[in-house]
Amino acid sequence: MTYRLIWRKAVNAAMLGLSGLCALAAVSVLLFILGYLAWHGGRALNWDFFTKLPKPVGEAGGGMANAIVGSAKLLLLASLIGVPIGFFGGVYLAEFGGRTFPFLVRYTTDLLNGVPSIVIGIFAYGIVVLRMRHFSTFAGAVALGLMMVPATLRSTEDFLRLVPRPLREGAMALGASKWKTIATVVIPAAYRGVLTAVLLALARVAGETAPLLFTAFSNRFWSPGWNQPTASLPVMIYTYAIAPYEDWHRQAWAAGLVLLGLVLATNVIARTVLSRRVSVPRT
Amino acid sequence: MKVIRSLAVLGLLVAPGGSAKGQSFGPILVNGAGATFPYPIYSKWFDEYHKLHPNIQINYQSVGSGAGIRQLLSGTVDFGASDGPMSDEQLAQAKVKVLHFPTVLGADVPTYNIPGVAQELKFTPEALAGIFLGTITKWNDPAIAGANPGVTLPAKDIVVVHRSDGSGTTYIWTDYLSKVSEGWKKKVGKGTSVNWPVGLGGKGNEGVAGLVKQTPNSLGYVELIYAIQNNLPYGRVRNSAGAFVKADLAGVSAAAAGAAKSMPDDFRVSITNPPGNSVYPIASFTWLLVPASIQDGNKKAVLKEFLRWMLTEGQKYAEPLACARLPREVVEKELKAIAQIH
């Protein structure tokens, strides 16, 4: 064996080992985050956290019940806003043709996808909050819904395109009109992939804080309806984390654990249960 | 279709309460935003008031005085709160006239975290201005050491901490520095948000207190209550009579006493660096900013009632939370001013 060969083999072993270390590092970061949050958050979780409203500064106890419900309401309304636009837009792109219009739609969707979340927040503030003259759950939902549109639209288009042509042609051969084919044959064939993508988009916006800062604002009380400011988990985490009160830090950990748990659970469910036989879109 | 139906049911379930207008049965929600300093006492007040009137919810977010003023001017909140009075330009921007109502008195204190130094430090106005201008960089600088004989200060860099958000606390601090230092006045000036020559930015009093607590050799300015609640050491400041005064309720009340007699009608007054032997020089009123004309009948009634309660019953909560009560003359003047809200 020449020296050169020995050298090359050594480099081979070293670099491959190094690459393994990199992979290990990446995975262990996630495990570290999970473990740390579970440890600190778990200790802070109690029944109060899920059922009580926040207490005044300095008083112990109190919880984030309104933030949990607030986040749920925001996400529900955001889906109602974002999913139809994304879904039907995707149907259009996949099923109906054209040159310039679909190109424009795809281009602006990509543009929207790249807009930083804080800029979406500014936009929602301008068109909703200022016009309505108050912060509201609705404004927050508009911001979050807009963020869901690009992912939903592109995934819908991609998964609809994946449905094989023979399936469509068979339906049409049996006399179904185009829209009937789409509604009863194509969409059901693709719904799993679309649902996966929608769930992933939902999980992504569930953790967004920046757009909510100037739209949903926050609330120490319950927020009835859609017209009032509302507390939400990410905003509470942010507010409590940068404060100096130990009790608030404790609650921030608990909220972080709850939020991360929900987001990761959604991701795992979407990626495993729903996407068997379907390839999963990248975030 | 089943999906749509269940969604509709869900929507109806989650949308109770109706609007705040006209219904006296549902909860009346009033939104306010602003100063972080009085957050401990405001949150106590709104909580107590809610206990007394369970259908009234006053939601106050401590986002900083600057944000409070801005949101009030935009009309996105029902009332604001600020440690620094609105300037003439800001008042001119308002669509409706804005009334200032002093609530309590507070003080900005220089809080520090120097490992190994347990004694209370004394600060001269020149030292404070120099530190925040960046001309004094080390703890053992003569300007600081001179006022603190007997204390061994380390030869470490001073980590300056200030506010990153628009803050009335900043307003009070920079107002004081502008009065005691020509250099500061020319270079930086006073405001809720200034161009800081040096330092780290923390969000809210909470953020600054948090940063000082976590960062060795740091110096920041916070409201008295935050220093007390977080067990941060804070120093004495030399007042215009030459005495080194530690911020406490007596010193703050003394600072206000002079202003009480000559309080202007709109309650906008600065009481930093006043004359007097026992006054604490960096004290200030903090104000609730309420529009003089409010459309919503319910919210108007709530605000007027709350103000009345705050000036009479509410003042007793001030001292346990390290805020000084308002002088009697000011309270009487304010009670009369409530009538201006129509």
Next chain:
Amino acid sequence: MATAPIAVRHGHPSRGPRALLQRLRSGDEAAHLITALFAGSVILITSLLVYELWANSVLSRHRFGWSFLFSRVWDPVFEQFGALPFIYGTLVTSAVALLIAVPVGLGAAIFLAELAPPRLSDGLAFVIDLLAAVPSVIYGLMAIFTLVPLLRERVEPGLGALFGFLPLFQGPAYGVGFLAGGLVLAVMVLPFIISVSREMLLAVPGDQREAALALGATRWEATWKVAVPFARAGILGSIFLALARALGETMAVTMVIGNNPQISASLFAPGYSIAAVIANEFSEATGDLYLHALIELGLVLFFLTFILNGLARLLILLTTQRGTAHE
């Protein structure tokens, strides 16, 4: 259900409202129209967004013009606004992030694509995709209580002692600052680089690698000298994507960057990024010029990410067209 065809033949209205209504009756046209409306609303919304950003920054654009991009002063009291400290902070933290995330990410991707048995590779890739799902505010929360003290007490003093002759590592150790921001961003963009690079590497046709191995290359050489260059465009695209993501990242950076609009050569110094200053100061900008200056910053950020995203998509497109593997 259909209208009598006779009416159509008689009048021959192939245009006009009656024809439209008739075509709508057949569900196809209705479906076409409805879905087109939804698709069109995306164009509308995005245009409105750009318009709002442009229109609501007019005061600042007219006052400062192009010098806005080069001015270092951010002074709300004297109403002088300049974007340079924020652009600097955004770029520096992103650069630090990439410097760390690209080698580590590429290394991990190589391991996953070349070395690991398929099931392990899929499993680990799954876990790493979960890392991408962690919300930004949670990264920030973790960073405040773990990363910042670590930097302040061990890492920055250590770096200062070892490399203090470089201006990069001088100055007091606050914990928060450019380095903290860059490190948090590195962790946040890592999953993107790994995931995309892994797919690009997996898409390299087997015969390329086999040819190299047949010529006597070690596995590493086959990977580094053959597979990686083949997937180069896609990997580069993933880096651009990661960069675009890093530029717009708000919460985690705001919580650890120190919030001081200054330009400093030292990584230990506190700084500010565009997204962070907007998050901190937007809701309180009293004075229209101040507000417009902040929105102009948003516009700058928007353009930066827009250009980068375009480049990224272009590069990834180039790869998937060249490669023979399909989705």
